[in-house]
Amino acid sequence: MDKKAIKILLNTIKISQDESLRDWFYWEAYMQYITQEDFEYAKSHSVMYDQENIGHDEICRRIKIAVDKIEKQDVVNAFLYSLSTRQLEYRSFLSSYCIAKSLPEHSFTASPEPNEGICAVCGIHTYEFEEPIEFNTINYFKYKDGPCFDNLIQILFDVEQFPKLPAVTPNENDYRILNELKKIIEAAEPNDRISQLKKKISKTIKSNDGERVGLLEILGVIGILHDDEHLGYANQYVTYLERKHRPIRNDDVGYPARWWQGKFGIDHEKWKYGFGKNEQKE
């Protein structure tokens, strides 16, 4: 992607964070800190976007159309490529693809009271699509943190964005990191959770704490890290009501990685489904 366009995005949002503090992520806030010329430049390189009015059903429809044009091996390659290069914008496509693929096309279905504003199937809230939707903060987080997404608006962004990025191919270093990650997960202590695992993988992959959690959450979504009851999205879409939290106060790890413990190890079937083709290249 164009380096100048990326710099415009990152700078704009960073200034907004510094200047607007609590409101920095609103369109009206960050757009104060960018010139029309720079915005047009970043848009022409598919790094920034105008706001769009998209309703719930249209979000679903567009996700299904976009994901059908993506080959699984291409998003696997993107994920692997992000490991050694630390080009974090490539990382979340794999889990977003998995969620998008399993998503049933559906109409807004109100959750039981008092959460009737939240769709019981996908979990998006009416306030998220009643106003025009902005995608620039989503892209900002992709470049900065490589997070794992499960919100449908983020998924929509990822599956529509993926074909706009140059296709990439992983190299020996990526495969080495992948295999080391596998060994570390398999050797985890029975009671280890993500907070222990993220420390154990820190020497294997150049990363900060948040990036490591995102990486492990992605492995959860694609079906590799889970417990016996809370599974990822590989076989079946997990509805909003099924994405259970653990009964603890600071349950800030995404579903289903939050349920994983060392004793559950690796889901070998899903590992093979995701990375089987790549392992053979060792």
Ligand SMILES: [Zn+2]
């Ligand atoms: Zn929904």
